[in-house]
Amino acid sequence: MSRRPVLIPAATAPVLLLLYGILRLVDGLDGDRGPGLAWNLGHTFFLAAFVLFGVLIVGLRRLVREAAGSRIVADPATAAGLIGVAGFLWVILCDLFERLEDAAPLPDPLYAAGPLLFQLGLLTLMVQLTAARPRLLPAWSPVLVFLGFLLIAVNLDLLPLGAVFIAGGLFPLVPRPALLPDRTGRTGASG
Template sequence: MTSTLTGGRYAPALVAPLLLVLYGVLRLVDGLDGKHGPGLAWNLGHTLFFAGFLLFGVVTFGLRRIAVAATPGRHQVANVATAVSLFGIACFLWVILGDLFAVLDDAAPLPEQLELAGPLAFQLGWLVLLTLPTAATPRALPVWSPLLVLAGFLLFSVDLDLLPVGGLLLTAGLLPVARPRRQPVDVPVSSRRP
């Protein structure tokens, strides 16, 4: 006989995109004077942006676990998508550090090709990791999950002023990853009531 327990599944999946929302809001505040540049809103926003992308790295491993569990035969695809995502996240982190510390950007700027490839790698890897379980087992992740994440990514590419809205779409798309989940748990015979 089995019973179910409820528990939190993956809180970083909600925290990371919410940090992106906060970064987007601070970016809008910073740009009220017509330019984006060093200052309190800029520095605080980029610090949140950096923390968000560190958490996106953590979430990537959680997405990999879900993808591998739902599609055991696609283990290698999930591994490649994870590596591609982590490469993109590393590019993001390097650029954010360069924005926060101009001396770093002057000393070792990220090559322009990697500045373009990094975001695409992150997004492509995540979309693969979200699509694998969705296609294999509808109960693993709903179809709307990768679609909302894709919509958020598309908003980022249209205009960086849409970061708060895109971040909210990512949050909504990652809800199935972060929400409490009912898991069957075996109940030992000795603890069952007659």
Template sequence: MTSKLVGLRGPVLIAPLMLVLYGLLRLVDGLDGEHGPGLAWNLGHTLFFIGFALFGVVTLRLRQLVPATTLRRRLVANTAAAVGLFGVVCFLWVILGDLFPRLDSAAPLPEPLEMVGPLAFQLGWLTLLVMPAAATPRLLPAWSPLLVLVGFLLFAANLDLLPIGALLLMAGLAPVARGSGPPSATAPQGACLPEQNPSSR
């Protein structure tokens, strides 16, 4: 279990970094007053795609953090992870359509899913972040889901705020990258997580 968690720590911080770079390239692309095909557009959307593909991996990492101590908790966590992954797939579909207009013309994402997809991604993630933050013992600081929520709100307010919002996501996910995962369902209550060795981060 520990080796799997270590392997997922990189994407937790790399994914929002890809979003930061995409946001910056988007600003560069829009300097002429338009957003459209070109080097900045294509490179930015390629990084955007990589970032969201990694967000799929991060969703699995978030699911691993939730203590699966009861059937209800497992059901909620599994549902949140599935909803979050559904949102990731919707984003990837749209990004591919932006990169390959012919693909978008042949198989566009249905309009209702364009609206539902981002909400599903955000709702799934926030649920998976709040659950370990509200657990006993607490596995994430309370400010972790709060920073991620503020980042999402900045995305919704103005896409030009993508770099700032993505940095907030990175900050909010930093404890996830450092975490060692939830205690097992058979562990006695009050058991503490082992401290991380700074040299292994």
């Protein structure tokens, strides 16, 4: 089963989230957060991270369906995750382009539920991969991602640390490079 569809988003989305978190802290050093270089660049990284999280959710759905063949939980989890991603994307775009929010504000229920839907969808798909036989993710993987989300919810200034936890949780989705020894001690590059 190929993990190729999740390789780039699993490796890159948390790094972009980390960069956003760092730039958010830098932007607030003067006591004010708002438009400027750090704000705009940070939000651009944030936007790219959530595009990649959307790609990750779709890729995880594919892995779950290949492993378990079940749509019963995977499809609603994917829908919830993607609705949450869409909510995040709209909020980020409105932060970057203030006129968007005036033109088409996000409904309050979606504004409130979006982050939860994203987290619920992503974590549900990850838990399904821990329950698959053979197991495709270690049990600690969704736990680390959950802890990352929890840190961010406690205080947005903890976003860089939360991103590190999320990266750790998604790390098992990133295949080992071919030059590293496999379990038999041979390298994948020998030929």
